[in-house]
Amino acid sequence: MDLSLIIMQLLSGIxxxxxxxxTALGLTIVFGMLGVVNFAHGALFMIGAYAxxxxxxxxxxxxxxxxxxxxxxxxFGMLIEFVLIRRLYGRSIDDPLLLTFGLSYxxxxxxxxxxxSDGIPFPTPPQLIGVLDLGIGFFPRYRLxxxxxxxxxxxxxxxxxxKTRVGLIVRAGARDPTIMQVxxxxxxxxxxxxxxxxxxxxxxxxxxxxxxxxxxxEMGSLVLAEAFVVTxxxxxxxxVGAVVAGLMVGISISLxxxxxxxxxxxxxxxxxxxxxxxxxxxxFGVRGRTA
Amino acid sequence: MTHPSSGEALAKPAPSGLGRLLDHRVLLSIxxxxxxxxxxxxxxxxxxxxxxxxxVMGYNLLFGYTGLLSFGQAAFFGAGAYFTGIAIGRYGVPWxxxxxxxxxxxxxxxxxxxxxxxxxxGIYFSMVTLALAQLVYYVALQAxxxxxxxxxxxxxxxxxxxxxxxxxxxxxxxxxxYVLMAFAALAMWFQSRILxxxxxxxxxxIRENEQRARACGYDVERSKLVVFMLSGAISSLGGxxxxxxxxxxxxxxxxxxxxxxxxxxxxxxGARSFFGPFVGAASxxxxxxxxxxxxxxxxxxxxxxxxxxxxxxPKGIWGTLLDALRIGKARR
Numbered sequence: 005m006d007l008s009l010i011i012m013q014l015l016s017g018i019x020x021x022x023x024x025x026x027t028a029l030g031l032t033i034v035f036g037m038l039g040v041v042n043f044a045h046g047a048l049f050m051i052g053a054y055a056x057x058x059x060x061x062x063x064x065x066x067x068x069x070x071x072x073x074x075x076x077x078x079x080f081g082m083l084i085e086f087v088l089i090r091r092l093y094g095r096s097i098d099d100p101l102l103l104t105f106g107l108s109y110x111x112x113x114x115x116x117x118x119x120x121s122d123g124i125p126f127p128t129p130p131q132l133i134g135v136l137d138l139g140i141g142f143f144p145r146y147r148l149x150x151x152x153x154x155x156x157x158x159x160x161x162x163x164x165x166x167k168t169r170v171g172l173i174v175r176a177g178a179r180d181p182t183i184m185q186v187x188x189x190x191x192x193x194x195x196x197x198x199x200x201x202x203x204x205x206x207x208x209x210x211x212x213x214x215x216x217x218x219x220x221x222e223m224g225s226l227v228l229a230e231a232f233v234v235t236x237x238x239x240x241x242x243x244v245g246a247v248v249a250g251l252m253v254g255i256s257i258s259l260x261x262x263x264x265x266x267x268x269x270x271x272x273x274x275x276x277x278x279x280x281x282x283x284x285x286x287x288f289g290v291r292g293r294t295a
Numbered sequence: 296m297t298h299p300s301s302g303e304a305l306a307k308p309a310p311s312g313l314g315r316l317l318d319h320r321v322l323l324s325i326x327x328x329x330x331x332x333x334x335x336x337x338x339x340x341x342x343x344x345x346x347x348x349x350x351v352m353g354y355n356l357l358f359g360y361t362g363l364l365s366f367g368q369a370a371f372f373g374a375g376a377y378f379t380g381i382a383i384g385r386y387g388v389p390w391x392x393x394x395x396x397x398x399x400x401x402x403x404x405x406x407x408x409x410x411x412x413x414x415x416x417g418i419y420f421s422m423v424t425l426a427l428a429q430l431v432y433y434v435a436l437q438a439x440x441x442x443x444x445x446x447x448x449x450x451x452x453x454x455x456x457x458x459x460x461x462x463x464x465x466x467x468x469x470x471x472x473y474v475l476m477a478f479a480a481l482a483m484w485f486q487s488r489i490l491x492x493x494x495x496x497x498x499x500x501i502r503e504n505e506q507r508a509r510a511c512g513y514d515v516e517r518s519k520l521v522v523f524m525l526s527g528a529i530s531s532l533g534g535x536x537x538x539x540x541x542x543x544x545x546x547x548x549x550x551x552x553x554x555x556x557x558x559x560x561x562x563x564x565g566a567r568s569f570f571g572p573f574v575g576a577a578s579x580x581x582x583x584x585x586x587x588x589x590x591x592x593x594x595x596x597x598x599x600x601x602x603x604x605x606x607x608x609p610k611g612i613w614g615t616l617l618d619a620l621r622i623g624k625a626r627r
Binding site for chain 2: 035041088091092097098099101102103105106107108109110112113114116117225228229232233235236240266269270273274276277280281284285
């Protein structure tokens with residue numbers, strides 16, 4: 005097999021992994037800070053894709069959709085936290101999971117009522133149509149853009165968490181919310197913002213995935229399983245873990261697709277099983293965190 | 296805790312009235328199921344309540360009694376159905392042997408999934424069981440020469456069942472109901488035996504306080520694996536019943552939406568109660584029936600009702616009812 009073909013497939017895997025990273029990041033941040041596993045994450049990813057599509061056709065530009073959909077859906081996520089999830093803090097850790105699962109039914113069916121059950125094609129923005137000559141082969145421009153954008157978002161997120169005052173409060177709040185409250189920080193507002201951020205990232209993942217996958221009401225259910233696999237491999241609550249595991253899963257799906265296409269969807273689950281047998285807490289997870 | 300369980304039976308030496316009546320939970324449950332076809336609008340609905348009741352009952356062993364929130368029970372429900380159908384249709388195995396074989400193989404599958412997933416804890420467990428069950432879904436999708444892939448499994452029909460030299464027409468709805476009810480009764484007796492055994496007390500101890508159970512010297516990991524397998528075995532029996540009932544196995548049965556439906560049913564009825572799963576299955580199916588009469592978008596209502604249950608009625612219909620009855624008794 006040709007080496008350049010393998011390199012191109014590797015790059016494809018990174019693009020696929022980049023979307024997984026963004027989506028799993030939202031899941032893992034919300035869990036790390038709030039202790040909530042958002043089962044509606046896949047449904048919100050799907051809604052993000054629809055919102056991006058709708059806003060893009062409304063404004064006539066993909067870029068408005070890319071910018072506005074995550075903000076709008078993020079705000080919707082804050083509403084969900086404020087109205088529903090807030091009531092469950094302090095109850096069993098299973099309750100928010102069950103509630104968001106029920107919510108995903110409502111969201112998916114809501115989209116079906118508004119947009120119908122059939123898939124809608126998501127056009128690639130005109131500036132990013134076509135392929136770019138990388139010297140060793142041709143690679144779709146759009147996928148390169150996805151890789152670059154995700155890299156920028158990751159950098160911004162890292163700077164915000166590590167270098168700003170707000171990031172300091174967020175990190176401290178994740179470790180000990182009670183102390184933060186004593187110090188006069190309104191931890192409820194921090195949680196609200198974090199949940200909004202997590203949902204916004206899901207929506208961003210949805211918009212980015214739009215031109216690569218078909219947009220339909222069921223697209224979230226596959227993504228949810230993928231995001232779970234990534235967070236479990238990386239270690240629940242670990243941001244570095246989500247990045248490493250997301251790329252790992254994306255690359256292994258792509259490479260396996262090259263040699264044994266029928267195994268492509270199965271390989272990530274096998275990867276997860278192997279990681280769990282060696283490290284039950286995931287690659288970057290902290291033992292006892294999930295108790 | 297107010298559910299009828301072995302731990303409480305030991306704590307309360309002299310149960311009287313309602314408490315004593317609930318000691319005969321298996322017989323009471325069988326009695327209710329025996330008249331179910333006449334309580335519900337259709338025989339088909341009653342058969343479904345029976346099937347999903349058994350599946351959810353098996354799941355309740357894991358979720359309600361052991362406190363393990365699995366999102367992958369569809370794997371065993373589906374495995375039971377597929378193994379039964381493949382054994383009968385492809386290998387010509389007699390139906391009763393096919394059912395036994397299917398439950399055995401499904402229990403092996405539960406052991407495999409259990410070995411990986413019971414190594415994890417808390418919310419991890421939910422995510423891992425969901426992912427592994429999706430793996431089973433994709434395997435069934437790919438192995439289409441055995442499973443029929445996306446079209447589902449066809450080509451096996453049980454129309455006549457010979458019982459102790461007696462020929463029963465299995466296509467008659469009432470006959471079918473009572474044959475399947477025998478399976479349900481067997482499953483209930485088995486589950487009740489598990490719950491009344493010392494092992495039943497151990498799994499409830501794990502639910503209440505895993506660390507303390509470990510400190511008491513119980514092998515928590517092995518108990519979790521065993522209960523995972525038992526739960527899978529009972530749920531797979533429900534799958535066998537579905538295969539016999541429908542004569543087809545749809546691929547959807549393995550999808551995680553089915554796992555989610557099982558979770559919804561147990562919560563609607565009431566986890567931690569013996570008869571709750573049947574109440575949950577019945578209410579979910581009736582809800583689906585009634586709402587889909589006037590809108591195809593019944594899932595939006597089912598989802599919303601489920602959210603309301605999580606928020607305001609976490610013990611479910613049957614669990615809350617039992618609670619209310621007990622509170623009334625205590626005040627007197």
